[in-house]
Amino acid sequence: MPPVIDHEKCTKCGKCADICSEDVFYGSKKGEIPNVTYPKECSHFAGCVYICPAKAITLRIPLPMLLVYKPSEEIRTT
Amino acid sequence: MFQEEVIKADVLCVGGGIAGLMAAIRAGELGAKVVVAEKGNPLYSGCGRMGNDHFETWVPEVHGEDMDAWIEELLGTAKGEILIGKNLLRAQFRKAYDVVRLWDGYGIPMKHKGKWEFSGHTFPGRPFTHIKYEGRFQKEILVKQAKDRGARIISRAMIFDLLKQGEAITGAVGVDTRADKIYVFQAKAVILGTGKCSRLYPCLTPGWMFNDPHGNVQAGDGRAMAYRAGAELQNLEMPQRHIGPKYFAKFGQATWVGVVRDWYGKAAGTFVTSPDRRYGDMICEVSKLAPEQYTMAGKGPLYMDCTGIKEEDLEYMLHWFVHEGNISLLDHMKEEGIDLRKHPIEFSTYPHRGGGLIVANEKAETTLKGLYAAGDEAFGDISAAATFGYIAGENAAKQAGNTAEPDVERSRPVIEDKKTQLDTLRGRQCGPDWDETQVALQQTMLDYAGHVRNESLLLQGLHHLRRIKEKARATLTAGNPHELGRCLEVLNLLDLGEITFIMALDRKETRGLHVRPDYPFTNPTLNQAHIVSLRNGRASTSWRPY
Numbered sequence: 001m002p003p004v005i006d007h008e009k010c011t012k013c014g015k016c017a018d019i020c021s022e023d024v025f026y027g028s029k030k031g032e033i034p035n036v037t038y039p040k041e042c043s044h045f046a047g048c049v050y051i052c053p054a055k056a057i058t059l060r061i062p063l064p065m066l067l068v069y070k071p072s073e074e075i076r077t078t
Numbered sequence: 079m080f081q082e083e084v085i086k087a088d089v090l091c092v093g094g095g096i097a098g099l100m101a102a103i104r105a106g107e108l109g110a111k112v113v114v115a116e117k118g119n120p121l122y123s124g125c126g127r128m129g130n131d132h133f134e135t136w137v138p139e140v141h142g143e144d145m146d147a148w149i150e151e152l153l154g155t156a157k158g159e160i161l162i163g164k165n166l167l168r169a170q171f172r173k174a175y176d177v178v179r180l181w182d183g184y185g186i187p188m189k190h191k192g193k194w195e196f197s198g199h200t201f202p203g204r205p206f207t208h209i210k211y212e213g214r215f216q217k218e219i220l221v222k223q224a225k226d227r228g229a230r231i232i233s234r235a236m237i238f239d240l241l242k243q244g245e246a247i248t249g250a251v252g253v254d255t256r257a258d259k260i261y262v263f264q265a266k267a268v269i270l271g272t273g274k275c276s277r278l279y280p281c282l283t284p285g286w287m288f289n290d291p292h293g294n295v296q297a298g299d300g301r302a303m304a305y306r307a308g309a310e311l312q313n314l315e316m317p318q319r320h321i322g323p324k325y326f327a328k329f330g331q332a333t334w335v336g337v338v339r340d341w342y343g344k345a346a347g348t349f350v351t352s353p354d355r356r357y358g359d360m361i362c363e364v365s366k367l368a369p370e371q372y373t374m375a376g377k378g379p380l381y382m383d384c385t386g387i388k389e390e391d392l393e394y395m396l397h398w399f400v401h402e403g404n405i406s407l408l409d410h411m412k413e414e415g416i417d418l419r420k421h422p423i424e425f426s427t428y429p430h431r432g433g434g435l436i437v438a439n440e441k442a443e444t445t446l447k448g449l450y451a452a453g454d455e456a457f458g459d460i461s462a463a464a465t466f467g468y469i470a471g472e473n474a475a476k477q478a479g480n481t482a483e484p485d486v487e488r489s490r491p492v493i494e495d496k497k498t499q500l501d502t503l504r505g506r507q508c509g510p511d512w513d514e515t516q517v518a519l520q521q522t523m524l525d526y527a528g529h530v531r532n533e534s535l536l537l538q539g540l541h542h543l544r545r546i547k548e549k550a551r552a553t554l555t556a557g558n559p560h561e562l563g564r565c566l567e568v569l570n571l572l573d574l575g576e577i578t579f580i581m582a583l584d585r586k587e588t589r590g591l592h593v594r595p596d597y598p599f600t601n602p603t604l605n606q607a608h609i610v611s612l613r614n615g616r617a618s619t620s621w622r623p624y
Contacts, residue, residue: 021118021127022288022295023234023255026560038560040286043293044326046406047122061326061410064283068324068424069416070341070381 002042002059003049007033009056016048016057080497081259084486085232087113088478089471090250090265092237092300095124096460097271097453099220100177100467101474105269106227108475113263114229115252117236117563118295120221124273124453125292126460127217128403131333132208134461135174137194141205145172151205161313161590162435162457163607163624169440170458173465178209181464184223187212198332198358202349208332212401213460235261238299238566239496240268240307240449241489247307247448248484251496255563260500262493264486267474269442269450271467272300275432278571278578279317279528280520282327282428287513287520291322291329291428292454295567300455302570304436305577310445310611314434314574315527315581317591321366323382324426326410330402331362335395336384336418338362338425340372346380353387355394362425370427381422392418430528430591432574434581437609442470445611448481450474503565509553512564518546519568523575527582532596540579547572577617581610584619 003016003024010033017025017034022041025048028034044065049057089105091098094116106112116123141148149171153164160167182188188211189195196206225231237252247268252261275298276290288294305311322328335353338346338361345351346368347361359382361368372378384392395418399408411418436451438444444451452470453463486493510518526539550572556562585608587601588594606621 019119019122021123021293023118023560026256026558041288041294043288043290043295044406045122045128045293045403046409047128049409050405059406059409061406061413062286064286065289065326067326067407067410067414067416068379069414069421070424072420 002039002044002061003036003057004060005033005036006056009054011054011056013053015051015053019047019051079258080500081257082262082497083259084262084264085113086264087111088266089113089474090115090263090268091271092250092268093124093271093273093453094120094221094231095271095273095453096126096216096220096463097455097467097470098269099217099224100464101269101271101452101471102224102229103220103227104468104471105475106224106229108472110475110478112224112227112229113265114224114231115235115237115261115263116231116233117255119233120231121217123217125329126213126403126463127293128405129214129216129401130460131210131213131398131402132198132460133174133178133188133211133464134199134208134459135178136171137175137209140194140196148205152207155201155204161316165440166457169469170462170465173469174461177464177468181211185219186216197356199363200357201360202357210398214401232261236299236563236566237263237303238570239303241486241492242307242446243484243488245447247446248489249486250303251493253500253559253562253566255559257559258504260497262486264484266478266481266484267448267450269452269470269474270300270304270436270455271451271453272296272298272455274298274454275301275571275574277516277567278432278520278575279430279523282426283325287516289327290431291320291327296454297567297571298432298574299567299570300451301434301436302573304444304446304449304451305573305610305612307449308446308612309449310437310609311577312435312437312607312609313581314432314578314610315585315592315608316433316589317430318433319366319430319591320428321362321369321425322428323407324424326407327428328404328407330399330404332358333395333398333402333404334358334382334384335387335391336382338368339381339383339422340377341379341381343383346372353384353391355391367427369425379424382425383422384418385420385422387419430524432578437607441473442466443473448477500562503554503556503562506553506555509555510550511555511557512561512568515546515550515554515568516571519543519571519575522546523578527579529593531582531592531594533583536579536583540576540583543572543575543579547576577610580617581608581619584608
């Protein structure tokens with residue numbers, strides 16, 4: 001569930017927790033790796049992804065939100 | 079037990095979106111002591127959080143000196159049915175170009191490669207209406223401008239009710255969404271800019287509530303508190319729907335350079351026949367219901383088809399996607415191997431969203447003394463938010479200069495009552511949480527005030543919603559300060575849902591998305607503002623010419 005923090009890369013600066021308007025990182029403590037406390041409240045704007053100076057955050061887009069596209073190849077019907 | 083902090087200001091801006099920040103900038107510039115209270119963080123809050131790429135404005139070098147001619151052309155074609163007074167649109171457009179130049183001066187690039195760039199939101203052959211601008215970092219820039227003019231910005235402060243003495247607004251109360259603390263604001267003028275009402279109806283992905291192009295914390299807070307304070311609201315029963323990529327709810331209909339086509343490649347409209355960077359496909363503007371109608375007619379799905387796009391136009395579109403706040407959409411397409419050159423993207427009619435607005439005039443004044451409204455709270459888009467935010471800030475500052483300092487202590491019984499309410503929500507051990515309550519609300523709204531409405535359906539829905547509201551008031555639980563904020567949002571939404579039913583019953587006609595088979599025709603005499611306000615504890619409705 002979004003966002004996903006790479007614990008190896010995270011520098012514990014807390015910027016993601018600071019800027020998230022939904023506060024999905026609620027309860028995170030300064031100087032520690034933020035907790036993704038309310039992942040389902042993520043709005044998938046990727047603000048946290050792009051403010052992270054260590055590029056430690058990725059958004060895992062939940063299955064219900066997968067974009068629907070028309071494939072360029074033929075669809076097998078058997 | 080809630081701690082209390084009293085904060086005094088001349089002008090209090092509720093919400094730090096585009097409107098709130100522009101209000102803070104202008105009021106600060108005029109010397110007012112300004113506080114912005116934002117329940118998230120204004121650097122990344124509101125519809126404009128990750129950017130916007132178009133701004134509706136007249137530009138004299140492009141459109142000629144006759145601004146009024148451009149305005150009238152715009153009102154005559156591109157706008158379709160207007161559910162607000164044209165005087166408001168005229169006020170916006172007369173100021174919008176000034177605001178564009180201000181933004182350019184602040185460092186938000188309003189030109190592209192040194193020139194005014196127009197595209198999208200325009201019918202081929204008609205005058206252009208929206209400049210393209212690079213808004214990716216607009217919030218950061220506006221926050222800095224507000225701070226430079228002395229505005230104090232308080233994040234994680236969710237205002238939930240207004241304070242009033244007599245008929246004048248004197249402040250507001252809010253909670254800290256990270257600590258058990260109540261904020262008491264004393265202000266000579268309050269500007270509401272809390273945005274849309276996103277969570278009244280279920281979202282695009284059932285069971286996954288936070289998937290709305292506006293973001294998901296816009297819960298109609300401003301409308302609800304304005305109503306409870308006695309201000310007039312308008313047209314709440316007229317829901318809105320948008321159009322965009324299926325299941326990944328994002329704005330940007332006019333940023334897409336493609337043709338809306340069916341599975342077999344047949345265009346849905348007649349405006350463009352191949353991807354055109356100047357116009358996009360206006361079918362999205364003409365009928366946001368097109369994807370749903372295609373499906374219902376057995377012709378679906380419908381796609382935004384960019385195949386055949388020129389390489390330079392693809393690059394152009396991707397550039398503007400970033401500024402329109404759709405960077406996560408681009409990342410997702412990349413991860414999934416979706417190539418717009420060969421993969422049409424299914425478009426969807428997005429679900430119902432709570433409609434209506436707070437009644438405000440050309441000066442952004444609501445019907446309560448000392449209370450202003452701007453942005454999606456009142457009406458409009460990015461241009462309206464910026465322009466009316468500025469107008470609201472100017473008039474609020476002027477009013478504050480002529481108003482004696484109110485004494486917030488005179489509202490002490492009300493404040494203590496609010497504290498008790500908050501204590502109760504936080505203290506309960508057992509009961510529904512906010513999202514359980516919201517599911518109950520949303521299913522009731524969709525089933526009884528959704529696609530089709532009639533008197534019996536609406537009466538049943540109103541009765542059921544009131545039961546939910548009563549139970550929520552008596553049993554809602556907030557496990558921590560974050561959930562307390564969500565609970566207050568849901569309580570606001572319940573109020574707005576109830577008013578929506580009352581107004582839908584009162585609108586005895588079919589118009590737009592208000593479909594009443596028991597009154598199947600549009601009644602031209604009801605082409606007026608439908609007003610509601612709280613009088614003696616009850617919703618009182620009336621009609622007034624726009």
